[in-house]
Amino acid sequence: MxxxxxxxxxxxxxxxxxxxxxxxxxxxxxxxxxxxxxxxxVARQLEPALLNDDWASGVVPEDWMQRSADLDGQWLPQFTVYLDNRSMKSQTGFFVLTPFQLSNGPVLLVQRGWVARDRARSDFLPPVPTPQGKVTLQGRVVPSPSKLMELGAPAPVKEGFNLLRQNIDLQEFGLETKLPMLATLQQTNDASDGLLREWPKSISGxxxxxxxxxxxxxxxxxxxxxxxxxxxxxxxxxx
CATH class of the missing domain: 1.20.58 (Methane Monooxygenase Hydroxylase; Chain G, domain 1)
Known part of the structure; x- marks a missing residue:
């Protein structure tokens, strides 16, 4: 059959x-x-906010990821970088990152927010005002920004500081700037700097x-x- x-x-x-x-x-x-x-x-976001003293040891435990932070310190605007081809609200622009030195010494690399690209001048970096002196920063501990594909290694900068970048590595950036980088934060508090901070929410998918x-x-x-x-x-x- x-x-x-x-x-x-x-x-x-x-x-x-x-x-x-x-x-x-x-x-x-x-x-x-x-x-x-x-x-x-979600559980980590409900824990008490990390304060300056928590960073004094120079060690960042793995379970700090996604925890909130309430910190005092000052911006180091001379090391601000723009990450190219980053999207927010379905628009392409730049992520703006600036090191933030805590009052007790350590430095955190802060994702301050997103700014739109100038449609007429694609290589123009919109100026972002940075508060001077001691300020208070609210944020949460996050991984470094996701890496985008690069066609070949980035060209070395012979002089000056490279503001526009495709990717950034925390350890390499620390060596380049000679700053004691500990971790990456996403800024969550409002500030009059014109940056958009609609970071992805914790949705499992x-x-x-x-x-x-x-x-x-x-x-x-x-x-x-x-x-x-x-x-x-x-x-x-x-x-």
Missing amino acids: FSKTWFVILLATLLVSGITAKLGFWQLGRAQTKETLNAIT ADKNRGYAFQWFALSALTLILFAWFQVWKKRKHV
Whole structure:
């Protein structure tokens, strides 16, 4: 009743159905991982804000990530950099980063916010006012800005300081500026500097993975249904 071709089709059906089902379970696992990480992030954001004294040891524990900070110090505007091709609210512009020296010595690299690119002059860096003297900074501890693909290594700067950059590495930037960099912060308090600070919120994105999982499971089931319809039911009706 069943030919060699039928068994080949059966094997292919089981293979496709198995792979798509496995991808569905993988997406469910991704959703669970994202929910766990999001719960950790939310819990850390509810912890007391880090103060100047917490940074005195020069050590940044891993569990400080996403914690808030309430700090006193001063900006070091001579080392301000603009990260190119960064988006916010679906627009392309620059992330503005400036080192912030705490009153007790250590330095943090602060993502101050985003500024739009000048449409007429794409290479123009919009000036950003920086408060002088002692100021109070609110922010949260975050990883360094994501790295964008660069075509080749960036050209070395022979003289002066390179304000416009594609990427930035905290350790390398510390060596370049000879500043004791400890961590990266995202500024969250309002300031009259014209920068946009609509940073991404802590949303797990697990629902998207569950949606992908449903699609994979549906494809797995459809593969079996089509085989049963065309290779079993239809053939029996013609027997």
